[in-house]
Amino acid sequence: MLKVDGIWKTFGGITALMDVSFEVKRGEIKAVIGPNGAGKTTLFNVISGVYKPDRGTIFFEDRRIDSLGPVKIAKLGISRTFQNVELYGHLTVLENVMVGRYARTKAGFFSCGFRLPHMVREEREIRKKSEEILEYVGLYDKKDFLASELPIGLQRILEIGRALATEPKLIMFDEPASGLNDSETKNLSAFIKKLRDEKNITVILVEHDMGLVMDISDNIVVLNFGEKIAEGTPHEVKNNKLVIDAYLGEEEHF
Amino acid sequence: MKKHINYLVFIILIILFPIFVTENYTLSIGIFAGINTLLAMGLSLLMGYAGQASLGQAGFYGIGAYVSAILAQKFGIPVVFSFCLAAFVSAIAAVLLAIPALRLKGHYLAVATLGFGEIIYIILNELGPGGPSGFGDIPNISFFGYKLTSSREYFYFIWGTVFVLIIFSYNIINSRIGRAMRAIHDTEIGSSAMGIDVSGLKIKAFILSAVYASIAGSFYAHYVTFISPTSFSLFQSILILTMVVIGGASNLWGAVVGAVIITVLPELLRKFEELDVLIYGLILIFFLLFLRKGIVPTLAEILKKKGNVNA
Numbered sequence: 001m002l003k004v005d006g007i008w009k010t011f012g013g014i015t016a017l018m019d020v021s022f023e024v025k026r027g028e029i030k031a032v033i034g035p036n037g038a039g040k041t042t043l044f045n046v047i048s049g050v051y052k053p054d055r056g057t058i059f060f061e062d063r064r065i066d067s068l069g070p071v072k073i074a075k076l077g078i079s080r081t082f083q084n085v086e087l088y089g090h091l092t093v094l095e096n097v098m099v100g101r102y103a104r105t106k107a108g109f110f111s112c113g114f115r116l117p118h119m120v121r122e123e124r125e126i127r128k129k130s131e132e133i134l135e136y137v138g139l140y141d142k143k144d145f146l147a148s149e150l151p152i153g154l155q156r157i158l159e160i161g162r163a164l165a166t167e168p169k170l171i172m173f174d175e176p177a178s179g180l181n182d183s184e185t186k187n188l189s190a191f192i193k194k195l196r197d198e199k200n201i202t203v204i205l206v207e208h209d210m211g212l213v214m215d216i217s218d219n220i221v222v223l224n225f226g227e228k229i230a231e232g233t234p235h236e237v238k239n240n241k242l243v244i245d246a247y248l249g250e251e252e253h254f
Numbered sequence: 255m256k257k258h259i260n261y262l263v264f265i266i267l268i269i270l271f272p273i274f275v276t277e278n279y280t281l282s283i284g285i286f287a288g289i290n291t292l293l294a295m296g297l298s299l300l301m302g303y304a305g306q307a308s309l310g311q312a313g314f315y316g317i318g319a320y321v322s323a324i325l326a327q328k329f330g331i332p333v334v335f336s337f338c339l340a341a342f343v344s345a346i347a348a349v350l351l352a353i354p355a356l357r358l359k360g361h362y363l364a365v366a367t368l369g370f371g372e373i374i375y376i377i378l379n380e381l382g383p384g385g386p387s388g389f390g391d392i393p394n395i396s397f398f399g400y401k402l403t404s405s406r407e408y409f410y411f412i413w414g415t416v417f418v419l420i421i422f423s424y425n426i427i428n429s430r431i432g433r434a435m436r437a438i439h440d441t442e443i444g445s446s447a448m449g450i451d452v453s454g455l456k457i458k459a460f461i462l463s464a465v466y467a468s469i470a471g472s473f474y475a476h477y478v479t480f481i482s483p484t485s486f487s488l489f490q491s492i493l494i495l496t497m498v499v500i501g502g503a504s505n506l507w508g509a510v511v512g513a514v515i516i517t518v519l520p521e522l523l524r525k526f527e528e529l530d531v532l533i534y535g536l537i538l539i540f541f542l543l544f545l546r547k548g549i550v551p552t553l554a555e556i557l558k559k560k561g562n563v564n565a
């Protein structure tokens with residue numbers, strides 16, 4: 001479904017990604033792990049079109065996407081969440097999800113200003129779909145709160161709800177468990193699995209919480225200083241000598 | 255029904271005001287309050303909703319006034335069309351301003367728009383008919399043969415326009431376009447990831463605010479029938495900003511309240527003679543110290559809290 005091939009990305013003199021290649025199959029949960037500064041978030045930004053890679057190609061469903069911007073990539077069906085939660089704090093919970101429908105709706109400026117019939121119909125549809133999503137993620141009773149009023153755990157859930165509103169085929173989660181406690185993290189991992197199983201969404205995940213990663217991933221890519229040093233099932237990665245040396249050994253996560 | 259109560263109160267006030275107030279001088283203050291409301295609404299949409307600061311609104315105001323006045327007076331174009339053409343020119347100017355301004359944020363954007371306003375001001379001084387002293391004999395507003403002459407007609411016309419544009423603005427605010435504009439105010443990276451074309455929407459917000467200011471300018475020119483560049487200087491831009499800040503940038507009704515206060519206050523303070531500027535300044539400082547979010551949002555919060563207690 002997604003094929004990343006030989007990606008390089010440098011910022012000034014720093015090489016953030018060095019010849020990174022991997023593939024994600026449809027319906028897979030793929031984790032990207034590595035120590036701080038390994039290039040995980042940069043990788044997400046390259047895939048989602050925030051940065052253009054210096055070299056290398058990215059194919060999504062047989063379509064080359066490495067030269068497209070974030071708007072086009074979102075429309076193709078790749079959505080994401082952010083490490084630092086990029087919600088719209090001044091908008092309500094419901095409105096946040098409604099913004100997620102932007103790429104899938106088309107009423108123009110004047111249709112909106114004069115509330116032309118097709119815009120009103122579309123708006124009703126946006127609201128209905130967004131409320132359904134809020135039901136699905138369990139935030140319906142909070143729909144009129146401002147997004148900034150939610151605790152961090154629910155903000156992360158809302159961000160996932162907003163991503164769902166774009167009707168994604170692939171969602172990239174950037175550290176979804178950071179700031180969550182143990183039980184919240186457990187719920188989250190069950191929720192991500194549920195998304196894959198019920199909505200048939202492919203998942204890429206950057207995460208530091210090794211419990212979560214080992215629990216839900218089908219496959220793991222390990223980055224270190226911008227380089228892929230290992231790839232495989234959780235079991236293979238856990239026992240990989242390079243991985244233990246470079247990363248896991250020093251922090252004793254297991 | 256409860257949702258529309260403010261519209262109802264607003265329209266009743268508009269209808270009643272000229273019936274009870276017949277004095278031309280007071281009516282003219284009401285008309286200027288309407289012009290200022292249009293200006294403040296445009297900036298409120300741009301700054302309060304889309305999050306783009308502007309200190310150049312007087313530039314669009316001036317374009318609206320000069321283009322419409324010149325077209326009507328020198329070329330004999332019917333005033334309704336001159337309004338539209340002026341708005342079109344302002345929209346183009348807004349795109350020209352927005353393209354370099356897209357790279358800038360916050361204070362830097364404010365300074366860039368300030369530069370734009372100054373450029374327009376200089377152009378009006380150098381190239382405008384009559385130069386710095388301006389020109390007069392601008393035709394009155396007329397609709398297909400019916401000419402507006404009395405203050406009451408002008409009052410209804412400007413406030414009717416305000417009313418329609420408030421509805422138009424709220425329609426935008428509560429649509430996919432408006433939500434996306436408010437979204438880029440909070441986070442641009444989080445918006446583009448949702449498929450929102452951030453630059454395109456910012457340009458639209460600039461155009462919208464420019465057209466509002468332009469309509470205000472055209473109206474001003476054809477109401478006063480005399481214009482000179484001083485009405486469109488930096489001071490005017492700062493006044494518009496003050497209206498929005500005092501009323502509350504995060505709420506369109508704040509623009510209405512702010513504009514009315516800033517228009518009426520100097521008139522009320524006339525009787526203090528030399529002290530008026532001092533008192534005016536003190537009142538503004540009071541607002542900024544104690545009602546930092548602006549009058550309307552602060553009141554809305556208080557009402558909401560009371561409502562919760564009662565329930």
